[in-house]
Amino acid sequence: MSPNFFRAAALCLCLPLAACGEKLLTEERVTKLIDAADMAYVKGDATKICNLRARGFTLQSSYTDLTADRIVDSLADAEELAAKREADGEKLDTRNETQDLKEFCFNALTSARQYAHANMQRSRLEIHVAADGHEAQVLAHYSIREPLLAEGDNGLGRNDHDERQLATRQIEADDETRVTLNEDGEALIASTTSKARGFLVPSDRDARL
Amino acid sequence: MRACKLGAVAVLAGLAACGGGHDKEALRTVKGYEVGSCDSAETTDATELEAIARFNSEVRDSYFVRDHGLLTVANHERDAGGSGLRQYRGPFYTYVHLQRVSEAERALGVDWNGMVFLHAESVRQRRNGEDWSDWQRVRTRNFADQTRSTGGLTRWQCLMYAEIAWADVQHGHDGWHVTTDAASVYDQTELERLLPLPTAGQLAGNPVEAGKP
Secondary structure, eight states: OOHHHHHHHHHHHHHHHHHHHHHSOOHHHHHHHHHHHHHHHHHTOHHHHHHTEEEEEEEEEEEEESSTTOBOSSHHHHHHHHHHHHHTTOOOEEEEEEEEHHHHHHHHHHHHHHHHHOEEEEEEEEEEEOTTSSEEEEEEEEEEEEEEEEEEEOSSOTTEEEEEEEEEEEEEEEEEEEEEEOTTSOEEEEEEEEEEEEEEESOOOOTTO | OOOOOOOHHHHHHHHHHHHTTTTOEEEEEEEEOSTTTOEEEEOOOHHHHHHHHHHIIIIIHHHOEEETTEEEEEEOOSSGGGOEEEEEESOEEEEEEEEOOOHHHHHTTEEEEEEEEEEESEEEEEETTSOOOOOEEOOOOEEEGGGGGGTTOOSOTTSOSEEEEEEEEEEETTEEEEEEEEETTEEGGGGGGGOSOOOHHHHTTOOOOOOOO
């Protein structure tokens, strides 16, 4: 067989393989996706938050309020207070929720402004890509601080309010996310299970006031 | 800085030019602030000008220090790490919002009612041990229901920048009364965190002491 044959055969093999490579998940692709989703959250970009989710996306979340309306200095203090409350027979308020894509996107739209006021830091990111490259599991930990705001009558008119910050709510969340590929080979977030604990700390002052 | 040429008329214009606009102040009375009818005019009424003067005395000059055309406040937070300075950059606008005197207030001798807002263009902060942050546009904390969903855009379409302090101002038979609603990041309940005022040393970089826990 001529060298040209082998060259052509190699080219024929490489092209589909290259195409396959682009359609498979890698740790780098998954990291980019998660980074984009996190950035969309802090920018309050509801459209992007929604578009990065797959058609059948589900969110299962549980949120436990450790301190109710009491303000503490740290997560350690919050955990100590929660333990004391439970020892005293008080039941911690835990909310469990499941959202489909429609509900999730609606929530993102109505909460976008709140997201933009939040400060989010990711302290852990573990990615496990399946051997076939079609799915990945992502484990991440987030610390989110958002202002707890109250509205008051500012005295100017019937529908006029001013905004006052009462405290900062700090949320520590452990998220497990499944990433898949859609029919176009696009990496999207297929589901997230989030376990979060929240507590109140003294106000972080808004840098724009 | 450009050289400032002196001359009776040139002084005023030159000062404005040399000041760079940061310390420019405008006094204006709001005539309407709904989206379709927002309007303000230069304040000329003697009572309104007096209300502004009272606001300046009780609020602006009580909580802010003027330094190189900037307004600076101290933030005495719960700990030294969170304490520091906050600076506001102009142009500065003071707006008088006139309010109706109710029958009940008139019966008590009130003859003038209004709110005075001080607006600034941008803000930056310097926590103890850190450098100054970048300047950011001041954001509004006052909303009408219809502007809630617009991402916090100023509800007063014709008014410049956003509020950094505001107060209720009232005149009655016993004189003027000014009640501060907010100044810098603090509302009425935490105004003491602005005191004492920043010292020259703190403006130059010394740490700001913490306030009450």
